[in-house]
Amino acid sequence: MMALASALGVTGAQAAEKPAALIIAQGGLGDQSYNDLANAGFKRGLEAAGLKGRTVESKDVVAQANDILRRASDAEFGLIVDLEYSHGTPMLEVAKDYPNTLYGILNQVRKAPNIVSVLFQEQEGSYLAGLLAASVTTDTSIKGINPEPIIGVIGGTKSAGIDKFIAGYIAGAKAANPNTQVLVAYSNNFADPALGQQMAKAMFESGADIVYHVAGGTGMGVIQAAKAAGRYAIGVDADQDGIAPGSVLTSMIKRTDVAVENVVKAYGRGEKIGGTTMAFGLKENGVGLSEMKYTKTLIPAAILAKVEAAKADIIEGRIKVWNVVEQGYPDYLK
């Protein structure tokens, strides 16, 4: 599809000479996470495409949305990738005034002919996490695991964006063992570790031994509760395995760097990606499980092989994981 666009893209081929800009989100460079990862991908993309580019950071990035976006547009940047989530709405306004500039925004869909939205197929990674958790939860040979086929997941809020993860997780769990019971709860807060700890503790006491969190800062409490209870948590977004080595079974990682790198490369090739939504799943290496540095040895090889097989099935299209955002809610998560 993209290749087709590039074959036709005459203006695109010219536009690709213009430099690209990357706007860093709150927290700035040096966060060893989202921003640094994206910036590394940006640099790789520029190099591969033979483009010039600039990275812009600011202490006051929230307030300067219009300012920076417009200035970069005026200055003839051909592609502006914005990592700051709160810039989604301002970007719509700015993009209207600069039809020849291409904008990129992450983790949200902004509909405009010159905005490319980047989404991650978190349901695919979550599916693998659910498959792994449901396989492990009955294997009492592993320390801290009880025979009950019960696992849990804590979402930050009840919304399609979060339920996309949860639905994938449940689907993966059911695929491993149809009898698995998945406890689902929402913290309604993304920054309350104490609450996360409390909720995870309650799940552990109900017989769950692995709890996946999709709840930002609240999830830190989930990991802590796992460590305290001698059970397991599953991290999200970044590789959180190292936060409590041995207590985080795995993490469902979003590869922001891969996404940004691919956007820059596509732009460089002159592909008409404006107005599209680029989805990064297992196939694009945009999501995936962590390397399980601390837990790999605990998990039986058979289970790991099962996860790898499922991954291949998804990549090859033999398994299609339910996407709540596109398809609405499945029966098992109403």
Add this chain to the structure above:
Amino acid sequence: MTAMPETALAASAASGWSRRAGTLALPALPVVLAFALAAIVLALAGHDPVDVYGQLLTEAFGSRQRIASTLAASTPLILSGLAIAVAFRAGAFNVGVEGCIYVGGLAAAFAGFTFTGLGPALLPVALVTGIATGALWMLLPGLLRARLGVDEVVTTLMLNFIAISLTSYLVNGPLLAPGAANSATPMIADAARLPRLFSGINLNAGFAIALALVVLYWLWGRWTAIGFETRLAGLNARFARATGLDVPMLIIRMMLMSGAIGGLAGAVHALGNVHRFVAGFSPGYGFTGIAVALLGRGNALGILLAAILFGALATSGATIQLFTDVPVEIVNILQGMVMIFAVARFGLLFARRKAS
């Protein structure tokens, strides 16, 4: 020339033309020193200082659009600078304006997305909500300082932490936009937005509000009885009391006023720029405001100019990165140096205050 009797009641430093020139020249000194020192840093880092400063100038004032950006960036700084100056005039060193911006901004945004049935009345209601919340936030430290002599520097600083944590809690929980995975409230209604001043130019009515407040502040200091009393109380509380002024009440009133202006700064930022409340709402406007008030020496025009300077640095510091390899840190160093030199002078003021 200097004998014009009408000028006698003006802020003592601001009377007479020759002295007025002096008031502007003196604060310029820290700025000049800061730029000179930063030039050395730039040169050591392998950048051409003249080139970088030229770029900064272009990015800050090079076109109508850039000037508008600078003024937009200076808007919250003008307001927070005024908030601090008002309290400082009464002899209270309020470092809690940052907290007022947070609570005022959240309150205004809350009104802006909640009372959407109000129609055209929504904007004023949201503004007043922010102002009132900011004022209330300063009630406790004002009372503690005036009645029990508790140091307001400590209480207001502590309240900053509380304000930031409290708003963070609210915006991550009860006030989180439905379906949002990031810490942000829903967007405010269109009726709650501060309109743009000129079409096509990114500058909203918040700047006009800030300018109006600068003029009011000047009038207040020069023409009102309470402005006069506040200055006397700030310069010498013992004298003010002996002359029959109720100094504790003045301090409470000025702390409330300071909080109200801080709340307004938050409201203007929420309603004019961000259009919601998000985590990381203020990157420290309340603290930069201290430097603004000190650099401007509590003088209306001085505060305006100092705020524009910091606004220019903030805006040009971000966009200059599109054109040069100068990292944002250089601009931060420049800002920091201006602050240090402004604060060095403040050390003298502070010593005087402790002595009295």
Add this chain to the structure above:
Amino acid sequence: MRLGARGLVRRFGTLTANDRVDFAARRGTVHAIVGGNGAGKSTLMRILQGVDQPDEGSVIVDGKPVAFRHPADAFARGIGMVHQEFMLVPGLSLLENLILAREPADALGRLDIPAALAAARALEHQAGVTLDWHMPVDDAPVHVRQIVEILRLLYRGADVLILDEPTAVLAPSQVRDLIGLLQRLKADGRTILFISHKLDEVMSVADDITVMRQGRVVASLAAAATSKAAIAEMMIGEIVDAPAARPASAGTAVLSVVDLVATDPRGIVKLRGVDLTVHAGEIVAVAGVAGNGQDELVAAVTGLGRRLRGSVTLAGVDIADLPPSARRARGLAYLSPDRKAEGLCIAASIADNTIAGHHRRPAFSAGGILRRGAIARHVETLLDRYSVQRAASDLPISSLSGGNQQRVAIARELDGAPKVLVSCQPTRGVDIRGIAFIHRCLLDYRDRGGAVLLVSEELDEIIALADRIVVLFEGRRTGEIRRGDGDIEAIGRMMLGERAA
């Protein structure tokens, strides 16, 4: 001779603070320096300590002239000063304060607490006192802090101690203890310079006395060879001129206080039940050695200090519980003794200082908005009437001389026809011409029917102005004298606590 001065002169502009001062303190004696306010004692102390340098003459140490450039020079010669406001570091214990900057250390350079404590005990024994050395300074009562201050000087090797008004902060029994301590130190061969204007104490502790007045040494003599009364007379001097006495015609009572009891800012009772009435057209002066309750009387009348008991009535209304602002609104004016810190706002302009407090009058503001034109005209008129020499009224008041500053303060306080003026040390730091002018202002005000409560440490001034003199001693009235009734000796005796017959 251990410490002395020869031909010491120190001038500040036209004022000669020390005029050819000679004195000699013998080793192993207590030498008192007495004199009224402005006699030049403080200047002399500053020179002896090395804080200030003389214009002529020199300090004599061990019989030889020396030049101190710095307090450290004086300390190196064994001269240490116990200040009125103690120089102890809050937050530290008494022991830590004692050894501060001279901490004993063990072989490893660590603080040697046992050694420090032993040194403290030795000093304690020498001085004949017992202290809880681990007590934080902040919890220690005033007299204990004073002792620590003295012992610290000894610890650091001083053998000449200069004590500036050391008993001002002490209760009578503590004064006795201090005198005992000083006598023991003297017996150990130390030399003590004792500055005071409390003649009882001076007579009981001093071997020699040097009397100063108006910058000069009036007499230097052995305590045994003189009397309290003789010293008092030397301190006060002859009455300069016959008072510009115009007969007063006192009217109704304007200000009266009954059974007034008040404390100083530390909470110590300094005024112990005083009755006093000031009538219209009358100047009532309060005489007394500084610290005998005058400040507390003024603070209780103006509302700026703490009152424990008693009533304050202004024109028939009890104002004792009203804040200062309300008292002013009822016609009370107050000329502060502390011109720089309370009487004026030194950082503000001359004009601001002139109008402050009157700016809410309808003529000068309406609805909270100042009438700047009217204010400026009024200020000019007022400043001209009081002949304030100024380049421009919007200049900072700090640009004026002391006398002109005081004129501004008086102009402001007498503006708006107050019913009573509480006037404290009205001529402190004012030159001769200014004094005459200020005296005329007060008398004119009286003649217009004003009531004046005058507090002054200058007996000359009191005698020149007062229609009645009330004498305070240790917070109580010791007598009252009408103009022309008493003599200066009688006043002096009452100031020292003798009750009027």
